[in-house]
Amino acid sequence: MGSPRAEQFSKERTLLNETVMKYADLPLKRFFSLDSQMYREGALSPKVKELLGLVSSLVLRCDDCIKYHVIRCHEEGITSEELEEGLSVGLVVGGSITIPHLRRAFALWDELQEEKNSKSFEA
Amino acid sequence: MGSPRAEQFSKERTLLNETVMKYADLPLKRFFSLDSQMYREGALSPKVKELLGLVSSLVLRCDDCIKYHVIRCHEEGITSEELEEGLSVGLVVGGSITIPHLRRAFALWDELQEEKNSKSFEA
Amino acid sequence: MGSPRAEQFSKERTLLNETVMKYADLPLKRFFSLDSQMYREGALSPKVKELLGLVSSLVLRCDDCIKYHVIRCHEEGITSEELEEGLSVGLVVGGSITIPHLRRAFALWDELQEEKNSKSFEA
Amino acid sequence: MGSPRAEQFSKERTLLNETVMKYADLPLKRFFSLDSQMYREGALSPKVKELLGLVSSLVLRCDDCIKYHVIRCHEEGITSEELEEGLSVGLVVGGSITIPHLRRAFALWDELQEEKNSKSFEA
Amino acid sequence: MGSPRAEQFSKERTLLNETVMKYADLPLKRFFSLDSQMYREGALSPKVKELLGLVSSLVLRCDDCIKYHVIRCHEEGITSEELEEGLSVGLVVGGSITIPHLRRAFALWDELQEEKNSKSFEA
Amino acid sequence: MGSPRAEQFSKERTLLNETVMKYADLPLKRFFSLDSQMYREGALSPKVKELLGLVSSLVLRCDDCIKYHVIRCHEEGITSEELEEGLSVGLVVGGSITIPHLRRAFALWDELQEEKNSKSFEA
Numbered sequence: 001m002g003s004p005r006a007e008q009f010s011k012e013r014t015l016l017n018e019t020v021m022k023y024a025d026l027p028l029k030r031f032f033s034l035d036s037q038m039y040r041e042g043a044l045s046p047k048v049k050e051l052l053g054l055v056s057s058l059v060l061r062c063d064d065c066i067k068y069h070v071i072r073c074h075e076e077g078i079t080s081e082e083l084e085e086g087l088s089v090g091l092v093v094g095g096s097i098t099i100p101h102l103r104r105a106f107a108l109w110d111e112l113q114e115e116k117n118s119k120s121f122e123a
Numbered sequence: 124m125g126s127p128r129a130e131q132f133s134k135e136r137t138l139l140n141e142t143v144m145k146y147a148d149l150p151l152k153r154f155f156s157l158d159s160q161m162y163r164e165g166a167l168s169p170k171v172k173e174l175l176g177l178v179s180s181l182v183l184r185c186d187d188c189i190k191y192h193v194i195r196c197h198e199e200g201i202t203s204e205e206l207e208e209g210l211s212v213g214l215v216v217g218g219s220i221t222i223p224h225l226r227r228a229f230a231l232w233d234e235l236q237e238e239k240n241s242k243s244f245e246a
Numbered sequence: 247m248g249s250p251r252a253e254q255f256s257k258e259r260t261l262l263n264e265t266v267m268k269y270a271d272l273p274l275k276r277f278f279s280l281d282s283q284m285y286r287e288g289a290l291s292p293k294v295k296e297l298l299g300l301v302s303s304l305v306l307r308c309d310d311c312i313k314y315h316v317i318r319c320h321e322e323g324i325t326s327e328e329l330e331e332g333l334s335v336g337l338v339v340g341g342s343i344t345i346p347h348l349r350r351a352f353a354l355w356d357e358l359q360e361e362k363n364s365k366s367f368e369a
Numbered sequence: 370m371g372s373p374r375a376e377q378f379s380k381e382r383t384l385l386n387e388t389v390m391k392y393a394d395l396p397l398k399r400f401f402s403l404d405s406q407m408y409r410e411g412a413l414s415p416k417v418k419e420l421l422g423l424v425s426s427l428v429l430r431c432d433d434c435i436k437y438h439v440i441r442c443h444e445e446g447i448t449s450e451e452l453e454e455g456l457s458v459g460l461v462v463g464g465s466i467t468i469p470h471l472r473r474a475f476a477l478w479d480e481l482q483e484e485k486n487s488k489s490f491e492a
Numbered sequence: 493m494g495s496p497r498a499e500q501f502s503k504e505r506t507l508l509n510e511t512v513m514k515y516a517d518l519p520l521k522r523f524f525s526l527d528s529q530m531y532r533e534g535a536l537s538p539k540v541k542e543l544l545g546l547v548s549s550l551v552l553r554c555d556d557c558i559k560y561h562v563i564r565c566h567e568e569g570i571t572s573e574e575l576e577e578g579l580s581v582g583l584v585v586g587g588s589i590t591i592p593h594l595r596r597a598f599a600l601w602d603e604l605q606e607e608k609n610s611k612s613f614e615a
Numbered sequence: 616m617g618s619p620r621a622e623q624f625s626k627e628r629t630l631l632n633e634t635v636m637k638y639a640d641l642p643l644k645r646f647f648s649l650d651s652q653m654y655r656e657g658a659l660s661p662k663v664k665e666l667l668g669l670v671s672s673l674v675l676r677c678d679d680c681i682k683y684h685v686i687r688c689h690e691e692g693i694t695s696e697e698l699e700e701g702l703s704v705g706l707v708v709g710g711s712i713t714i715p716h717l718r719r720a721f722a723l724w725d726e727l728q729e730e731k732n733s734k735s736f737e738a
Contacts, residue, residue: 016595019602023572027283028580034280035588037273038215043204048171049212055175056182056216057589059466061677062553064592065216080638081166088643089172092161093179093188095464096650097428097672100679103631110634139472142479146449150652151457157649158465160642180466182589184308185430187469203269211274218587219281220303220551223310226262233265284584289573294540295581298547302585305548305712307431311585326392327535334397335541338530339548339557341710342404343426343674346433349385356388396529403526406519407707412696417663418704424667425674425708434708450658458664461653462671462680508718511725515695520703527711549712554676556715 003111006071013068039072047076051086058087058101059094066105074112083109126234129194136191162195170199174209181210181224182217189228197235206232249357252317259314285318293322297332304333304347305340312351320358329355372480375440382437408441416445420455427456427470428463435474443481452478495603498563505560531564539568543578550579550593551586558597566604575601618726621686628683654687662691666701673702673716674709681720689727698724 002010021029039049050072057065073083087105091098125133144152162172173195180188196206210228214221248256267275285295296318303311319329333351337344371379390398408418419441426434442452456474460467494502513521531541542564549557565575579597583590617625636644654664665687672680688698702720706713 016599020595020598023576023598025576027280028576028583030280031583034273034276035215038212042208043202044208048174051171052175052178052209052212053216055179056213059179060182060589062589062592065589079166084638084640084643085165085167086175089161089175090179091643091646092158093176093464093466095462097462097675097677097680100677103635106635106638107631110637139476143472143475146453146475148453150649151453151460153649154460157642157645183466185466185469188466207269207271207274214274214277216587216589218585220306220308220311220585223308226266229266229269230262281584284581288577289571290577294543297540298544298578298581299585301544301548302551302582306551325535330392330394330397331534331536332544335530335544336548337397337400338527339545339710339712341708343429343431343434343708346431349389352389352392353385356391396526399526403519403522404707407704411700412694413700417666420663421667421670421701421704422708424671425705428671428675448658454657454659455667458653458667459671461650462668508722512718512721514725515699515721517699520699520706523706552712554712554715557712
């Protein structure tokens with residue numbers, strides 16, 4: 001489920017979360033719980049919510065957040081055309097300062113697409 | 124088409140754009156043109172694109188941009204539930220620092236809803 | 247409890263919060279609840295936490311958030327010297343771009359001090 | 370020396386600075402002094418430095434800072450074409466989120482130009 | 493005095509500062525001097541000032557600044573509970589976009605605590 | 616034409632741009648084209664425009680953008696004194712949070728200067 005880079009990213013994320021939880025008190029734990037509730041099915045689909053998370057992360061220029069949402073967008077079955085249009089909205093809103101992040105977003109997306117294609121080929 | 128506050132906002136925006144255009148050279152005009160192209164129907168619907176514009180504006184905390192996209196979301200027929208879920212994603216991504224903008228976004232939305240309801244009543 | 251400007255600010259804030267709550271679903275309500283939990287007595291005093299909230303608001307340049315925490319710092323009995331040193335840390339971290347917000351922070355603080363002094367005089 | 374709006378802005382700025390200085394300790398005063406030193410003639414001209422200040426203020430989206438540098442650019446004899454190109458660089462770097470600030474920058478610039486023209490006419 | 497990662501960070505910082513100083517003129521040197529003055533004992537303790545620096549760095553999402561202040565907080569004898577509450581204020585103010593930085597802050601803090609514990613054990 | 620670090624940076628940038636272009640639709644391509652138009656000779660020289668791009672990138676704290684403009688400033692024949700004064704304006708506007716980026720900007724500049732000097736020596 002994903003490319004080698006995506007898997008390494010998820011593994012590190014899990015490990016670091018364990019360190020956070022070692023020190024976390026109740027309010028911090030509640031924030032982490034709330035964060036995951038926000039992307040669940042509701043009036044908006046998880047697909048749209050992940051796009052919202054991705055584009056917010058792009059305009060705020062956080063690489064780790066972008067990676068996370070690129071992987072989640074891939075898992076939700078978003079197409080390359082949808083992802084590209086979402087990122088383009090973010091690019092125009094956030095300006096050329098987002099371009100380095102946009103590049104890395106597409107690089108990870110490209111890896112995830114190739115992984116998917118090679119899996120389809122094997123099957 | 125909208126509340127008094129929405130109409131005043133749109134009028135001022137048009138006037139200020141005229142001043143910009145008085146000084147604008149070709150690249151600046153191209154940027155303004157590109158900006159409007161980004162929200163057109165494509166792989167993503169204008170509705171989803173306006174939500175992306177709104178939530179990006181919330182996390183970047185730009186009141187005028189939020190107002191503009193709240194009005195556009197209203198015009199695209201987004202429901203209160205959809206708007207609320209989109210803004211909530213932005214709130215969790217961007218933190219409590221976005222709350223004053225969130226308040227003003229809901230205040231304008233509320234006005235637009237009341238206007239809509241009073242019109243339905245009249246009809 | 248505060249200057250006329252502080253009282254008007256608090257009144258408007260309450261009104262706008264009512265509009266937010268009219269549309270809020272459970273996760274949004276949880277965020278608002280969590281936000282208020284963060285400033286309670288713990289390993290750090292409310293005084294230190296309010297200073298953290300104030301300086302964060304200064305470097306992120308949110309006038310409403312600054313106003314809110316200036317009022318709360320006043321209520322927590324922070325001295326002018328403590329406030330000034332906190333804001334100065336924020337100024338150096340966040341740069342001259344924070345100066346317009348710094349000016350308005352001191353203007354509100356000054357009003358709150360004068361109100362306090364005139365009350366002491368009356369008593 | 371400027372339009373009515375520019376003069377009111379400068380007057381308020383001076384008044385608020387007095388309030389800051391009432392509370393300021395030595396490091397804060399040093400920051401204010403350093404801030405003014407940065408725009409003096411050196412390897413770069415004050416004209417270029419004011420443009421740097423203006424474009425930085427645009428991408429960081431601080432209206433008061435933009436106003437201040439628009440007035441200073443006017444005083445340094447920057448032309449409308451130079452100002453427009455500088456602001457356009459900022460627009461592309463910072464994205465459409467800067468547009469509301471760009472509009473207000475041009476509105477103030479336009480006022481300053483009209484004031485200048487009416488003075489030339491009178492003379 | 494610190495973990496291997498903290499020591500490497502401080503070494504690189506010193507080296508890079510030497511390169512800056514090779515090019516720095518007087519105003520730039522004054523800024524660096526002012527920056528260090530801000531965290532000295534005053535009406536607020538260095539402990540509180542370092543927390544202010546840390547939380548400002550978290551909401552502005554600068555990893556190097558966070559690392560620097562985590563190390564300084566450790567040197568000032570801040571407890572894990574105090575650090576956690578300070579970072580939690582920053583998390584709620586700055587939102588989930590700060591989480592990757594929060595994770596790395598706790599990872600470095602954890603290293604510094606383990607180093608301290610292993611030293612206590614040796615003694 | 617640059618130091619080893621500058622050359623590696625440019626190579627990676629070109630590769631990543633190819634991945635972006637694999638997915639890009641027309642509006643995204645237009646943005647990339649517009650971005651490069653902004654720095655061409657006009658009322659302002661490319662030299663001044665690159666400084667504007669550099670200082671904007673510093674205050675927005677984007678390392679890749681800073682690297683790109685440091686290399687471009689070097690190619691445009693900007694002197695060390697001019698670069699230093701430009702970066703100092705950015706430092707005061709953007710605050711100490713920009714210092715880690717300022718350090719890396721000078722480190723790359725220093726490399727480019729040494730490369731230039733060793734080439735002059737060889738010739």
